[in-house]
Amino acid sequence: MATGMPVRRRHLIIQLKRLRKQAGLTQDEAWKLLGWSRAKLQRFEAGDFQRVKAGDIMALCRIYSADEAVAEELIQIAQDSRKEVPWWIQYKDVLPGAFISLEAEATLIQDYNIALIPGLFQTRDYMTALMRSSAEIHTNSEVQQRLEVRIERQKSVLDREQPPMVMAVVDEAAIRRAIGGTETMKEQVQHLIDLSRRPRIDIQVLPFSAGAHAAAGIPFTLLGFDGTDAAGSVVYLETHKDGFYLDSDHEIARHRLIFSRTQGSAMSVEDSRDFLERLVA
CATH class of the missing domain: 1.10.260.40 (lambda repressor-like DNA-binding domains)
Structure with a gap:
């Protein structure tokens, strides 16, 4: 590209x-x-x-x-x-298609999430609970249709022949929030543990004890297509209804720095896995 x-x-x-x-x-x-x-x-x-x-x-x-x-x-x-x-564009006319197609081609995915488990890591029951609480989804057929899309999305990224490097920083709030009830969350946390053992997935938990940190604010995802350099990358800012893409060198470099500093505030990959294992013990 x-x-x-x-x-x-x-x-x-x-x-x-x-x-x-x-x-x-x-x-x-x-x-x-x-x-x-x-x-x-x-x-x-x-x-x-x-x-x-x-x-x-x-x-x-x-x-x-x-x-x-x-x-x-x-x-x-x-x-x-x-x-x-403008150098930034609101792409609601091509969402979620644009994000899904870009994500499926990315070689590096860096994701910061505050209130929810990242979409690539969500279990079926967790997704179902989220959708049933949505004010915009009204029928069982809508729920099933969206579930299938999300599951295919996960497979197209995580299970492809040459999967991307995925680095995720997940706020402790997302781990503690009991979406779907105790059993659903226990299964979800176990799924995170299993995923964290894959060679190209790093999951770090950002604990409450970290206090103020660089990424406080809107969740975002960095998609890299040409190695780890800023050139050829995209920042996706998730909002409640729509999303924004940023592709200027300045914004990409700024969000890479934010993500790096947030990783520094989070538990290590190993300590994060230990933390998650204690939750399901």
């Missing part, structure tokens, strides 16, 4: 690659069908461009037999890319 690639462009490229693979086409087959040069499609899928033509997106979606709603979303991104926009 190109250095400093804006969030929407990255989302666009990920989706187009996915559609090509679903259509069973190689790059060579695709550029020949389009009448493009090989270099044009290669540059396109590498994100090596300044502006995106809506006509090019339409042509790609046509040969990939993309769903109409997906095609409309991607064409809209192409059209918007030709306008002057």
Whole structure:
């Protein structure tokens, strides 16, 4: 991916690659069908461009037999890319799809959570309890549909052939809050213990005793795509209803520093596991 690639462009490229693979086409087959040069499609899928033509997106979606709603979303991104926009964007029109697709491609995920267990680590019963308490979910079918999406999301990240490095700092408040009751939380805590034993997952608990700390405020997730450098990374700020993406070098560097300092305030990975094991003993 190109250095400093804006969030929407990255989302666009990920989706187009996915559609090509679903259509069973190689790059060579695709550029020949389009009448493009090989270099044009290669540059396109590498994100090596300044502006995106809506006509090019339409042509790609046509040969990939993309769903109409997906095609409309991607064409809209192409059209918007030709306008002057702020360096930050509220992407409620592509949520949660954008976050899920970006997360599934990330090689490094750094997550800070205050009140809840991180979504990647939630058990089915924990998720169900959260959804049943939501004012925005009204039927059992809605609950089941969202559960399946979240479980597939977890598998696509944690169980893929080359999983990302996941570093999570979880506030003690999220561990202590009895979502779904005692048994549900006991199962949830045990799940955290099991996950913490995986080689590419680090879970640290931020104890109440840490007092004031660098990350006090809004939960956030850092997604890295090109190693651990700031270039090519994205910050996602979670809010109650919508979310915000930040992709400037300044904001990425600032949130990396916040996360690093918060890790320093938290228990070590080993001490965090011991703390969790005492809770389920």
